[in-house]
Amino acid sequence: xxxxxxxEVALTIPDNEAETALATLRRLGVELAQLRRADxxxxxxxxxxxxxxxATLRDLETIYNPNKHSLRxxxxxxxxxxxxxxxxxxxxxxxxxxxxxxxxxxxxGRLLPGVTRIERFTAWRMLxxxxxxxxxxxxxxxxxxxxxxPAFQKATVR
Amino acid sequence: xxxxEARRARVGILIFPGTNSEEETLRACQAVGLDTxxxxxxxxxxxxxxxxxxxxxxxxxxxxxxxxxxxxxxxRLMLAVREGAAAGKLVLGICNGAQVLLESGLAPGLDGAVxxxxxxxxxxxxxxxxxxxxxxxxxxPPNRCAITAGLSPGAVIPAxxxxxxxxxxxxxxxxxxxxxxxxVAFVYCDASGNVTPExxxxxxxxxxxxxxxxxxxxxxxxxxxxxxxxTFMHHDTSREQARGNASAxxxxxxxxxxxxxxxxxxxx
Numbered sequence: 001x002x003x004x005x006x007x008e009v010a011l012t013i014p015d016n017e018a019e020t021a022l023a024t025l026r027r028l029g030v031e032l033a034q035l036r037r038a039d040x041x042x043x044x045x046x047x048x049x050x051x052x053x054x055a056t057l058r059d060l061e062t063i064y065n066p067n068k069h070s071l072r073x074x075x076x077x078x079x080x081x082x083x084x085x086x087x088x089x090x091x092x093x094x095x096x097x098x099x100x101x102x103x104x105x106x107x108x109g110r111l112l113p114g115v116t117r118i119e120r121f122t123a124w125r126m127l128x129x130x131x132x133x134x135x136x137x138x139x140x141x142x143x144x145x146x147x148x149x150p151a152f153q154k155a156t157v158r
Numbered sequence: 159x160x161x162x163e164a165r166r167a168r169v170g171i172l173i174f175p176g177t178n179s180e181e182e183t184l185r186a187c188q189a190v191g192l193d194t195x196x197x198x199x200x201x202x203x204x205x206x207x208x209x210x211x212x213x214x215x216x217x218x219x220x221x222x223x224x225x226x227x228x229x230x231x232x233x234r235l236m237l238a239v240r241e242g243a244a245a246g247k248l249v250l251g252i253c254n255g256a257q258v259l260l261e262s263g264l265a266p267g268l269d270g271a272v273x274x275x276x277x278x279x280x281x282x283x284x285x286x287x288x289x290x291x292x293x294x295x296x297x298x299p300p301n302r303c304a305i306t307a308g309l310s311p312g313a314v315i316p317a318x319x320x321x322x323x324x325x326x327x328x329x330x331x332x333x334x335x336x337x338x339x340x341x342v343a344f345v346y347c348d349a350s351g352n353v354t355p356e357x358x359x360x361x362x363x364x365x366x367x368x369x370x371x372x373x374x375x376x377x378x379x380x381x382x383x384x385x386x387x388x389t390f391m392h393h394d395t396s397r398e399q400a401r402g403n404a405s406a407x408x409x410x411x412x413x414x415x416x417x418x419x420x421x422x423x424x425x426x
Contacts, residue, residue: 017223024224024232088279090327146232149225149261152279152327 002116003047006074007057008123010038013068021124021146028145032134034127035142039063040085041107042077042119049114062108078158082133085121085156086148095119121156167424170197170209172239172255174230179216179382183252186384186414187213190421199235206238211248211424214239214255216320216382226278226323227257236262240272248423249376250305253321256368256378265378266341267371268332276328276336276369278321278380282361287322290359291393292381294344294367295351303343303370305377308419314351315344316392316412317367317381324360324380326369333363343377344368349394383413 015037022035041063045053054073058064064071079085095105095118105115112118124147126134134142139157148155169192173180180196187194194213197206219230230236236258243249243264251259256278259265263272281288296313300306306313328336336342344367346357358365360380368379386392389400392411400406 017221020220020223020229024229028232090279090282146224146228149228149274149277151275151277151329151332153225153277 001047002044003050004042004044004077005050005054006077007041007043007054007071008038008074009041009064009069009071010036011068012070018124025142025146030138030142030145031128032126032138032142033129033131036125036127038123038125040121040123042121043112043115044117045112046114046116053112053115056110056112057107060108060110079123079156080133081158082126082139083158084124084126084139084143084147086124086143087119087121087154087156089152089154166193167210168208169194169211169213169424170206171195171213171215172206172235173198173215174217174219174233174235175199176219176221177215177217177254179252179254179384182382182384182387183213183215186387186417187420189387189410189414190417192417192421192424197235199233201235203234203238206235207241209238209242209247211420212239212242212250214249214251214258215384216253216255219254219258222323225261227254227259227261230254230258231261231263240264243371243376244272246373246375248305248420250420251376251378252384253324253380253382256380257323259376259378260369264376265371266336266369267373267376268335268339268341270372275332276326278323279325279327280323281321281359282325285322288324288359289318289320291386292317292319292359292367293347293349293351293357294379294381295347295353297342297345298340298370302340303374303377304423305370305375305416305420306343308422309415312351313415314347314349314412315383315415316386317379317383318385318391319359319381320385321360321380324362326362326364326366328363336369337364339372341369341371342366343370344379379416383416386411386413387417388414
């Protein structure tokens, strides 16, 4: 039996990439008050190994630096309101089935025992004035105009 | 009126924050006699519009934020480039410049559309940055693209591939149309011009190193010909043979051919 967990790594310092994307989206006519970005790892794992896997992720400084990142395990496994998840197609964002069969799923070169699948997304969270989540039409426009290139990326919204 | 009497075509080399190959590109353009200027992102837009052709050099425009080329594709400078391309001006994008052209929809421009139809995705199979010497072969009739019209059929040009996101990627039906409509201007090959899977450094679909638009006035090429434009940059024995001979070392190398072809196109 396996369980799926979403591990979110986000900057706690100002995110220049998100600010650049926000400024560009506004210039393209997508009205947003805030745009936040996070790296999201959807991990399918043996529940007995969960604590060890999260500890390994916390130990990987190439994806999580406690001086500038937060790391949290989300209860949800799909985008929430105002969220856009972008994933690369046919790329490195998914572990291979062969790696799973061989028990060799890795992230940033580190073996993750007990993990059968890992998918990486960029999660964009869009807020409108007043702090409420952006509506689905705004999220879709942001994806179409800038945040997702459908030629090689897949956008998932709520 | 002779070419020398005519007004020389002016080429603008566009610099975005993070561009880093403008000097080599400038020198290659100047070496073939082009009247070339560096144009910064905050330049007056009407001044940018006054150029006859544009070259988008390599680098990491806007730090590759969101995706390589994605933010620069929407930079105000690109208004002039879009207008110019629509008016038939020549536009050459190299490496990051090529990524900008695909993200802006100026290439491949299937059916004449300006829309994002393809992209340069992370290299396969490992998604890692590669810097390696390559050869590219002209895969279209030379006059299919104005910028390649001065090359010989099947011309082989040396260059340096230096990128993390250089794999041409698109939906399968789009790739089929790109191939059938002769949008793949250059493919990777070996030094003898043999097109082999081993010659492709990044898993690029169709073995593509460069794509052109339907009209043939826009060319997006991933490897850098300007980094193999002089013998001292070259990778084979010619560089070793030139050691101790300054004039031989500073002689132009194969990569200059693309800039010579650009200059010929602009002299017409």
